[in-house]
Structures are given as structure tokens and as C-alpha cells.
Amino acid sequence: MQRKIFIIFTIILLLGILMTSFLYLSLIRSSHLDELENKLISNGKLIEAIIHEREVPLNKEEYQRIATTYGEKIGSRITLIDGKGVVLADTLARLDGIKNHYNRPEIQAAYKGEVGRATRYSATINEEMFYIAIPVDIQPHNIKVIRLSVNLQQIKDLNRRLYYYVGISMLLGFLATLLLASRFIRKLMEPIHEMTEISQKIADGDLNRRVYVVSNDEMGILANNFNHMADKMKEMIDKLLESNTKFSGLLASIINPIIAVDNKHKIIFLNPAAEELFQISADEATGKHLLEIVRNNQLDEKIKDVFENHRETQLEISIDEPTEKILKIYTNLIRLENDPTRTMGIVALIQDVTEIRKLEKMRSDFVANVSHELKTPLTSISGFVETLKSGAIEDETTRERFLDIIDIETGRLTRLIDDILTLSEIENTNIRSYKQEIHPSEVIGEVLEILTPIATSKDISLTGDIEANLPPIKGNRDWFKQMLINLLDNSIKYTPVGGKVTLNAFKKYHNTIISIKDTGTGIAKSEIPRLFERFYRVDKARSKRIAGTGLGLAIVKHIVLSLKGKIKVNSELGKGTEFTIILPIEKSN
Structure with a gap:
């Protein structure tokens, strides 16, 4: 300029x-x-x-x-x-x-x-x-x-002389005037240059910069107005930043994923929970079509319907990427505050109901299984009682045989109810209230003494290799003992005559490792993921011949979790199964 x-x-x-x-x-x-x-x-x-x-x-x-x-x-x-x-x-x-x-x-x-x-x-x-x-x-x-x-x-x-002298005068006057004009214009432009520089710094984010012009003319008024504008702008930006910080903090604190899309179904916002759910950053997702992030045509069609009919809705969808999830989605229109009839897009609140649906299915299956398990012995008991009432009680041999069966079925019902109560207690009890000191070597020795006669009666070799003075662990001693009994009893049940069951216990790094290995029938790899489900049986025909409630391994899993441990299964059909329990050793204060 x-x-x-x-x-x-x-x-x-x-x-x-x-x-x-x-x-x-x-x-x-x-x-x-x-x-x-x-x-x-x-x-x-x-x-x-x-x-x-x-x-x-x-x-x-x-x-x-x-x-x-x-x-x-x-x-x-x-x-x-x-x-x-x-x-x-x-x-x-x-x-x-x-x-x-x-x-x-x-x-x-x-x-x-x-x-x-x-x-x-x-x-x-x-x-x-x-x-x-x-x-x-x-x-x-x-x-x-x-x-x-x-x-x-x-x-x-x-x-000619006049032209010469006037020309010289013109040139000297012109040069002198240019020199003075240059200095004057430079002096006049200094505040403008300063305002230009300061405005650039303000545009770059340095909102504390101001213009200093000592003048009472229009340039001074302009500088004062510029500084006043900068003050107002800083005040407004500070308020916006504070509001944005609160808003961002609020969105970040919301545990539910939130996605906002514009009228063209392109993503304009993702909160941290949504980033974690879909394994993508907000910067990568912004500007992409919703189908590129949530690969579900049902959701896209639902959003189209929301735009067309201007109504909020909710739906439940299943996705396969990045992992299999069941999502419940609530959609709401983003309306302009000053013109509610116009919409800028849609915000979707997402609830991951995968675990809830799994639990619902497990509960449904559990109720069905419990009903089935209770119905079978009750039906048997009821049938034999009716038979006895109808006159079979007079025949001593028949009476004793029927009473023995009723006693067996009653015991089966008792074990089933006991296991259900145990599992319910483990699931619902505050784990922190059970911080007894458990000495694994001592408890393992007791369990081996209890189950050795049972193994011997089946001609099964039950041996233990226990490291002396294993570090104590914190938890419920009775549950810890029940866990070992269930695993060893299971191994003995599914190991044929002449087989072997081995229990090893030792310390490794900061963990206590307990391994129970048998030479039984083994488990197919496809069955292992469902092994710890309630009432799940690998070989249903064989399981009917072997006494059990179907809750033993589910109880084992929850006891291991109460001890903050992990359980692994390694098995091969026809060669046997190995259960490995890894329990962390708590540091002493």
C-alpha cells in the first residue's frame, strides 16, 4: 500500500x-x-x-x-x-x-x-x-x-534560460518533495504496518498483542478502535474456548459413543468413546460417509428416514467390524436454534449392548437349563411316588428299589441346588470382604487326600507335585478348595480306568501356577470357548451317564475371577486335558 x-x-x-x-x-x-x-x-x-x-x-x-x-x-x-x-x-x-x-x-x-x-x-x-x-x-x-x-x-x-532555470528548480523541488513525501508516507504508514503485523499475530493466536499509536488524529482513533476490537475478540474467544473446553470435557466424560453426521451422512464429530469403539481417530473419520465407519445399511436407511420424516428414533444393529458388536442407537436431529425447521444433521448416541444381550441369553439359557435339570428328577420322583401310592408299596423289593431311586434323584436335586446357590453366592458377594490368607500347599494337600480314594476306586493314579511353601494368596479359602475339588473331580470322572491325573503347583515370577492334567477323553478345540458356560456339556450322551450338575466349571471360572486370576485350557481328543490356573501373588505391605 x-x-x-x-x-x-x-x-x-x-x-x-x-x-x-x-x-x-x-x-x-x-x-x-x-x-x-x-x-x-x-x-x-x-x-x-x-x-x-x-x-x-x-x-x-x-x-x-x-x-x-x-x-x-x-x-x-x-x-x-x-x-x-x-x-x-x-x-x-x-x-x-x-x-x-x-x-x-x-x-x-x-x-x-x-x-x-x-x-x-x-x-x-x-x-x-x-x-x-x-x-x-x-x-x-x-x-x-x-x-x-x-x-x-x-x-x-x-x-531558453527560463526553461533551464525552471527545469532545474522543478527537478530540485521534485526530488526534495519526493524525499519529504517518502518520509511523510513512511511515518504515516508506520501505524498501518504495525496494525497489519499485530493483526497477523492475533490471527495466528497471539491475542495479547496491541497497537501503540500516540496520536490524536484519525490514525490514533483507528488504533484505539483496533485495540478495543482486539480486547472484545479476546474476551469472546476466551469465552468460546472455555465453553468448548467444558463441552469437550463433557463429551469426553460420556462413556457412551457419540457420532454426529451432516445432511449428506458425512461424519462431523466423534467423541473418544466412539473412537475407541470403531478403532478410528476423529481426524481420520471426519468427512467420511457414515457407512465407511459403521458398515450397516440398516443404520444408513434409518438415518435417511429420520431426515425425511423429521423424527427421532432408535434401533438395534449388529456390526462385524472392527469387532462383533450389538449396538443400540438413539438418533436425534441437530436443529438450528434460531430456525428449528432447519436441520444441520443428526447426532447418534450409541450404547454397546453386546454384553447385556449375552447375559440375557445366558440368563434365558440358564433358566431353561435349570428348569430342565429340575424337571427331570422331579418327574422321576413324582412318578415313583404315584406308583408307590397305587399299591407298589406293598411289594418290599419294589418299594426299596423305588425309594433308592427317589433318594438318588433327591440327592441330585440337592447337589444342583447347592451348586446354584454357590454360583449365586460367588457372583453376588463383594469379593473385597473375603480377604483371608490362603496357603495353597496346605489346601491342595487336603484336596488330594479327599479325592485319592475316589481315584483309587476307579483304578486312576492321582499324584501331586507341589512346591513347598507356596506364597499365600488372598481370598475365600472354602471357594479356593471348592475350585480344586471341582477340577480334580471332573478330571477323574472323564478319565478312563487305568488313567492318570496329575496336579502340579509352583511359583513362577509373581504368580502361583496350578496345573491339573489328565489322560481322559479330551475336548475338541471348537468346544473349549463354551466350556465354562452354565450347563454346557461337551458330550451330552456321556454326560447323562456321569453324575454332575453342569455347573462345576462355571463355578471354577467365577472362583478364579474372584482371586483375580486366569484359567486356561489345553486339550486334545483322545489324549487328555490340562487346566492351568494362574493366580497373582499380592505384594506384602
Whole structure:
């Protein structure tokens, strides 16, 4: 901008100087001509007076002498002319070579009683001349016009000198004015440059910068207004940042994923929970179509319906990427505050109900399984009781056999109820209230003593390799013991006659490792993920022949979790199964 102002100022200055100089030169030239004209008229009047003093007529020689003498004195050419245009005398020319001057314009003006003026080239002396013709009536002399003329070369020389001096003055004045103008414009532009620089820094985020201009003119007012605007803008931005921080903090604290899309179904916002759910950052997702993030056509169609009918809705969908999930989605339109009829997009609140649906299914299956497990022995007991009532009680042999069956089924019901109560207790009890000190070596020894007779009765070798003085662990001692009994009992049940069951317990790093390995029937790899589900049986036909409630391994899993441990299964069909329990050792305070 400074350059533009300087260029415009230079052009204006140059035009001003040129116009001023032109007018000045014209005025000087006009003044000089007027002065010259007045001088020639005065000299003409003087010559008229000199000739008028001669009372007797003069001859041509005397006229010529007067013209020559006075012409040299005043530095002008003097021509004396009669009433018919005949030249009586001329300072610079011979009379026999001079033509009649009657038709000359200045002479005609003089004949009319006016002072004639003319500028033209003189063929007599071959020079451009300026003529002044004065009307006179000198008696008894026959002189009607006294014409004085000067060579215009003098005027040209004078004009040339004027042009030179004026040109030098113009140049010096122009340069001096440019220098002063440059400094003035630079000084004038300093506040503008400062405001430009400060505005750029403010635009870059440095909101504390201000302009300092000491001036009472418009520039000072502009600087004050600029600073006031910057203060207001900083105040507004601070409020927006504070509001945005609170809003971002609020969204970040919401555990449910939130996605916002515009009217073209392109993502405009994801909160951290949504980033974690879909394994993508907000920067990567922003601008992408919703289907690129949530690959479910049902959701896309539902959002289209929301836009078309302007109504909120909810739906439940299943996705396969990045992991299999069941999501419940609540959609709401984003409406403009000042124009509720216009919508900017849709915000979707997502609830991950995968675990809830799994638990619901597990509960449903559990209820169905419990009902089935309870119904079978109850039906059997009810049938035998009816039979006994109908007269079979009189037959002692039949009565005893039926009562034995009723006793077995009652025991089965009792075990089932006990296991259900145990599992319920483990699931619902506050684990932190059970912080007994458990000595694994001691409890494992007790369990081996309990189950060794059972293994021996089936001709199964039950051995234990227990590291002495295993570090104590924190938890419920009875549950820990129940966990080992369930695993060993399970291994013994599914190990054929002559097989082996081995229990190893040792410390590794900061964990206590307990491994129970058998040479039983084994488990298919496809069955292992469901092994710890309630009432799940790998070989349903075989399980019916083997007494059990189907809750043993589910109880084991929850006991391991209560001890903050992990359980792993490694099995191969026909070769046996190994359960490995990893329990962390708590650091002593």
C-alpha cells in the first residue's frame, strides 16, 4: 500500500509541478512580451517627439540617420513609413531593397489609429521579428507610422534560460518533495504496518498483542478502535474456548459413543468413546460417509428416514467390524436454534449392548437349563411316588428299589441346588470382604487326600507335585478348595480306568501356577470357548451317564475371577486335558 500511495503521490506531484511550471513560463513569457511591447511603444513615442522637434522637412538621408542612430541606441530596428506604405528609413536595410509595407497587418492597424502588433519572419533581414507599429502625424514631415521591431531570437534565448532555470528548480523541488513525501508516507504508514503485523499475530493466536499509536488524529482513533476490537475478540474467544473446553470435557466424560453426521451422512464429530469403539481417530473419520465407519445399511436407511420424516428414533444393529458388536442407537436431529425447521444433521448416541444381550441369553439359557435339570428328577420322583401310592408299596423289593431311586434323584436335586446357590453366592458377594490368607500347599494337600480314594476306586493314579511353601494368596479359602475339588473331580470322572491325573503347583515370577492334567477323553478345540458356560456339556450322551450338575466349571471360572486370576485350557481328543490356573501373588505391605 505504501508503494501505491507513493506512486500516486508522485504522479500528482509531477502533474502539479508540470502544470505550475507551464503556467509560470506562460506568465513570464507573456509578461516579458508585454514589457517589451511597452518599451517599444515608449521608444516610438520618444522618436516621434524627436522628429516632431524638427520644424523643417527632412530628406531621406536625415531620416536614415535618425533611424540608424536611435536604433543602435535602443537596440531595436526602426522603420519610418509614410501614408502610402513607402518606407522612408530603416535601421537594418537599404531603402531600394525594401518593398511597400502598406499591406502589412501592423501597418494597417496603425493607419486605423491603433498600435499594430505582429510576429513573423522578415524576408528583408532573414530573421523572425516582433513588430510594433505606432500611428503618428508629424507635420510638416510626411511620416504616418513609426515601426519598431526586435529580433525574436532574444526572446527565444530568454525563454531558453527560463526553461533551464525552471527545469532545474522543478527537478530540485521534485526530488526534495519526493524525499519529504517518502518520509511523510513512511511515518504515516508506520501505524498501518504495525496494525497489519499485530493483526497477523492475533490471527495466528497471539491475542495479547496491541497497537501503540500516540496520536490524536484519525490514525490514533483507528488504533484505539483496533485495540478495543482486539480486547472484545479476546474476551469472546476466551469465552468460546472455555465453553468448548467444558463441552469437550463433557463429551469426553460420556462413556457412551457419540457420532454426529451432516445432511449428506458425512461424519462431523466423534467423541473418544466412539473412537475407541470403531478403532478410528476423529481426524481420520471426519468427512467420511457414515457407512465407511459403521458398515450397516440398516443404520444408513434409518438415518435417511429420520431426515425425511423429521423424527427421532432408535434401533438395534449388529456390526462385524472392527469387532462383533450389538449396538443400540438413539438418533436425534441437530436443529438450528434460531430456525428449528432447519436441520444441520443428526447426532447418534450409541450404547454397546453386546454384553447385556449375552447375559440375557445366558440368563434365558440358564433358566431353561435349570428348569430342565429340575424337571427331570422331579418327574422321576413324582412318578415313583404315584406308583408307590397305587399299591407298589406293598411289594418290599419294589418299594426299596423305588425309594433308592427317589433318594438318588433327591440327592441330585440337592447337589444342583447347592451348586446354584454357590454360583449365586460367588457372583453376588463383594469379593473385597473375603480377604483371608490362603496357603495353597496346605489346601491342595487336603484336596488330594479327599479325592485319592475316589481315584483309587476307579483304578486312576492321582499324584501331586507341589512346591513347598507356596506364597499365600488372598481370598475365600472354602471357594479356593471348592475350585480344586471341582477340577480334580471332573478330571477323574472323564478319565478312563487305568488313567492318570496329575496336579502340579509352583511359583513362577509373581504368580502361583496350578496345573491339573489328565489322560481322559479330551475336548475338541471348537468346544473349549463354551466350556465354562452354565450347563454346557461337551458330550451330552456321556454326560447323562456321569453324575454332575453342569455347573462345576462355571463355578471354577467365577472362583478364579474372584482371586483375580486366569484359567486356561489345553486339550486334545483322545489324549487328555490340562487346566492351568494362574493366580497373582499380592505384594506384602
